[in-house]
Amino acid sequence: MSGARAGTDPLVPGAGRDGTAGATSDSGPHSPASELPAGEVLTALGTSRRGLPTARAQVRLEQYGPNELPRTGRRAVWRQLGAQFTDLFAVVLIVASGITFLAYALEEPRDVGTLQLAVAILGVVMLNAGIGFAQEYSAERTAQALEAMVPHTCRVLRDGERLEVPARDLVPGDVVVLEAGDAVSADCRVVEAHELAVNNAPLTGESNAVGRTAEPVAAGPPLEARNRVFMGTDVVAGSGRAVVFATGAATEFGRICRLAAAAPRQKTPLQLQVASMARRVAGAALAIGALLFAVRLPTGESTLTLFVFALGVMVALVPEGLPATLSVSLAIGVRRMARRHALIKQLLAVEALGSTTVVCTDKTGTLTQAEMTVTQVWAGDAPHPVSGVGYEPSGEVADAAPVRELLRVAGLCCNARLVPPTAPREHWRVLGDTTEGALLVAAAKAGLDLGVEEAAAPRVTEFPFDSDRKLMTTVHKTGAGYQACVKGAPGELLARCTDVEWDGRRGLLTGADRASVVTTSDALASQGLRVLAVARRALDGPRPAQEEAESALTLLGLVGMLDPPRPEVTDAVAACRRAGIRVVMVTGDHPLTGEAVARRVGIVRRPDPVVVTGARLDAMDDEVLDALLAESSELLLCRVSPEHKMRVVTAFQRRGEVVAVTGDGANDAPALKHADIGVAMGASGTDVAREAASMVLLDDSFASIATAVRLGRSVYQNIRKFLIYVFSSNIGELGPILAATFAGFPLVPISAVQILAIDLGSDVMPALALGAERPEPDVMDRPPRSRRQRLFSTAVVGRILFLGGIQALGVCAVFFWHIHSSGIPFDDFTEDHPVYREAVTLAQGGIVLSQFFVSLAVRTDRQSILKAGLLSNPALLAAGGFGVALMVAISYLPALQAVFNTAPLDAADWAVLAGLGTLPLLADEARKAWLRRRAARPEGAPR
Structure with a gap:
């Protein structure tokens, strides 16, 4: 087979690159037929229960192509570019440019200034579209690269060996191993099922678990076949094996994806807020333009000239670079979070991170290292310490002989598999549950070869673990039955035991024995250990009822294992506390174990935290639960089920909290989806959890949550910073125009072409640099912002008016001072008058220089710019320097003087402008100092 060519696999007649295996009696495109027995299905697909040979799998991969859905959501490059011209600001500018071109064509004589304005407006549209397109294209490429960092894998049998392979490498005929928490990566026919149940909600909308069987079923619609599982669904219970018959676009999920491809994208609340703001700004600009037209109409100027003037002012008031700047700021935040191991899947998560008030965190793998290690085996009042750390089977069990049977039984009752390192820098790892991995390592340390033991006692039945009964049972065929x-x-488990076997002694489990087991279990749990009990029972047949298999058991002993806390978590929890974020541990572990870990990482500091078990939650009504959440600052939820976790999240949200939830299993998916921010584990989490979450931690560490909150807050702050910067600049531009209009001055202090030059040369680039501003040092020392707070909050509008008003007053002062000092009456001024040209140059230069200092002022909300560092954002300094250099060129280069109607300024003029430009910065520094003093005053002190 290794020499077979693509498309010639003789065992799959009619196969093709559509991803579907043909060649069976199935009446539809999804083969093989549901009514065939499992053995015939395997034969029809050219495979066996040992899976495909590796060489044949490679041939089929070339034949069918990768198991991937077509990227129908990606727009063509020309469509992405064209979309930049449909933004509201772009439409306004395009219409304005067209009208201005028309006005130029109708003018007699034609004014070259009108043509310059039309070209300038069109240039703004093109530049803004170029920035937006470049950013969107870059963000798309970044998202694809980040998505690749979270591997999507599945377990298959090839040549009889269980392997973990990328989901994209699945081919028809592959035998897939399914366990609770797995995402189904292709359409498959079940050939082996042990209490197997799946969630078909992505395909059918029904979220209830649906049982699967390996038995033949009657022919019918594919989605109703109980012996099939489909791509995009997930396994919620049990285990089994299934053979792939359709991959990629040929799957049911692929069909639905094609139907959904045409659906419009839903905008996030932040995007909707920005769109609303854009409409208001456009409306305000239109109203101001109309007002200026009406006020200047009685002056006798031509209607067409006044119309072009009003249109130019209106265009100048539109913040052309705002959409691109917003995109850049969000993209920078996402990239920074990715560098800190937090993959943001939705913009909504970036927005919500800034207002998180509660984090409901899992324990294992998030607060701890997720490398469970058995440290203690107990049987018959005799502890047996275990040496060694992690999954490498190096170490030993002290006096192993009395507990070897206990570890043998525990090892047989596992679905996990130890994987040795295959490269120098790799470590031993576990495929499957980490707790089971620790048991396998402990068995190896006791000298057991579980491969030999499994061959001597092959598994015939399994009752998988579930969160209700908290047990797992496997049935094995032995020589004795x-x-x-x-x-x-x-x-x-203790409640189901009637006998005990310790130190080779077997007898009835007495009350004293039970008390000893409970005392030992509590003692181990209080040390932060996770404790499991192990038992066995002889059976008469291979298919017992679950109740029979899990009753009248013989207790063998206890196993205590430890998952040490991550060293960086303590500082992260402390940072959350300072930020006003409440951290609640939600775990399925024993209360004593949970409290021990919580104390180590700082979640619990008081001697009497409130510890609530799942049983106690069941006894509470919603009012009691709400009161508990309101009163208990240090709360631990232990022995809880997914339903309990969901209920707690809902209760917090009822109280108005913004809740982040961590999870790694399929059973965490409901809480992850329901939370304001679902945080899944990237390394150890299931595909289902990662799909349900809005953020994925690539390193599984709680510290990455704290870092992401810090960066999320800074993203929102940066958006507000450049909004203040851009709109205060617009006030600085509008103020002199309004002053000249109402003062009766016949000309404008600054033309629309000059304003466009300011917006492009001195607005866009500094705004982009502000979007990359680092978080302020005290960003995690402030309480979370309210989700009801708008971008244009009272504080933001107040600061815009404060800084913009100072700019406008300074520009008005320098313009009218120069006009008045000439002694020339207003009516004698023309556009070509040297004094007027000097005055408009002073006005433009005053705006540019004041903008530079305003950009420095808005970098911080309260901290002095001197403490933040004048040189700490070199991109902002470079952007400001470019704006000033452009202004110098406009003042001195003859070609630009002709375009902007400017004149050269002398050293004294520049000195005056620099002094006026610093006024907004000095005034804002005084405001910040007042805010810091007010915040530093003790409560109740006179203000």
């Missing part, structure tokens, strides 16, 4: 191997929570 059949045996059930059971492991689970000590309290649940």
Whole structure:
């Protein structure tokens, strides 16, 4: 087969690159037929229960292509570019440019200034579209690269070996291993099922778990076949094996994706807020332009000239670079979070991170290292310490002989698999549950070869773990008959035991024995250990009822394992506390174990935290739960189920909290979706959890959550910073025009072409640099912002008016001072008068220089710019320097003087402008100092 060519696999007649295997009696495109037995299905697909040979799998991969859905959501490059011209600001500018071109054509005689204005407006549109397109294209490429950092893998059998392969490499005929928490990566026919249940909600909308079987079923619609599982769904319970018959676009999920491709994208609240702001700004600009037209109409100027003037002013008031600047700021935030191991999947998450008030965090893998290590085995009042750390099976069990049977039974009752390193820098790792991985390592340390043990006692039945009964049972065929191997929570398992076997002694489980087990379990849990009990039972047949297999058990002992806290988590929890974020541990572990870990990382500091178990939650109504959440500042939720977690999240949201939830399993998906911010684990989490979440932690560490909150707050702050900068500049431009209009001056202090030059040369680039501003040092020392707070809050509008008003007063002062000092009456001024040209140059230069200092002022909300560092944002200094250099060129270069109607300024003029330009910065520094003093005053002190 290794030499076979693509498209010639003899075992799959009619196969093709549509991703579907043909060649069976199936009446539809999804083959093989549901009514065939499992054995015939495997034969029809040219495979076996051992899976495909590796060489044949490679041939089929070339034949069918990768198991990927077509990227129908990606727009063509020309469509992406064209979309930049449909933004509201772009439409306004395009219409204005067209009208101005028309006005130029109708003028007699034609005014070259009108043509310059039309060309300038069109140039603004083109430049803004170029920036927006470049940013969107770059963001798309970045998102694709970041998505690749979270691997999508599945477990398959090839040549009889269980392997973990990329989901894109699945081919028809692959035998897939399915377990609870797995995402189904292709359309498959089930050939083996052990209490297997899937969630078909992505395909059918029904979120209830649906049982799957390996038995033949009657022919019918594909989605109703109970012996099939489909791409995009997830396994919620049990385990099994299935053979792939359709991949990629040929799957049911691929069909639905094609239907959904034409659906419009939903905008996030932030995008809607910005769109609303754009409409208001455009409306205000139109109103101001109309007002100026009406006020100047009685002066006797031609209607066409006045119309072009009003149109130019209106265009000048539109913040042309705002859409691109918003995109840049969000993209920078996403990239920074990615560098800190937090992959943001939705812009909404960036927005919500800034207002997070509660984090409901899992324990294992998030607060801890997710490398469970058995440190203690207990049987018959005798502890057996275990040496070694992590998944490498190096170490030993002290006096292993008495507990070897306990570890054998525990090892047989596992679905995980130890994987040795294959490269120098790799480590031992676990495929499957980390708790089971720790048991496998402990068994190896006791001298057991589980491969030999599994061959001697092959598994015939399994009752998977579920969160209700907290047990897992496997049934094995032994030389003496059949045996059930059971492991689970000590309290649940102890209640099902009637006998005990310790130190080779077997007898009835007495009350004293039970008390000893409970005392030991609590003692181990109080040390931060996760405790499991292990038992077994002889059975008469291979297919017992679950109740039979899990009753009248013989207790073998306890196993205690530790997952040490991550060293960086303590500082992260402390940072959340300072930021006003409440951290609540939600875990399925024993209360004593949860409290021990919570104390180590700083979630619990008081001697009497409130510890609530799932059983206690069941006894509470919503009012009692709401009161508990309101009163208890240090709260631990232990022994909870996914339903409990969901209920707690809902209760917090009822209280108006903004909730972030962490999770890694399929059963966490409901809470992750319901939370304001669902945070999934990227390294150890299931595909289902990652799909449900809006943020993925690539390193699984709680510290990355704290970092992401800090960066999320800075993103929102940066958006507000450049809004203040841009709109205060617009006030500085509009103020002199209004003053001249109402003062009766016949000409404008600054033309529309000059304003466009300011907006392009001195607005866009500094605004982009402000979008990249680093978080302020005290960003995590402030309480979370309210989600009801708008971009244009009272504080933002107040600061815009404060800084813009100072700019406008300074520009008006320098313009009218120069006009008045000439002693020439207003009516004698013309556009070519040297004094007027000097005055408009002073006005433009005053705006540019004051903008430079305003950009420095808005970098911080309260901190002095001297403490933040004048040189700490070199991009902003470079952008401001470019604007000043452009202004110098406009003042001195004859070619630009002709375009902008300017004149050269002398050193004294520049000195005056520099002094006026610093006024907004000095005034804002005084405001910040007052705010810092007010915040530093003790409560109740006179203000």
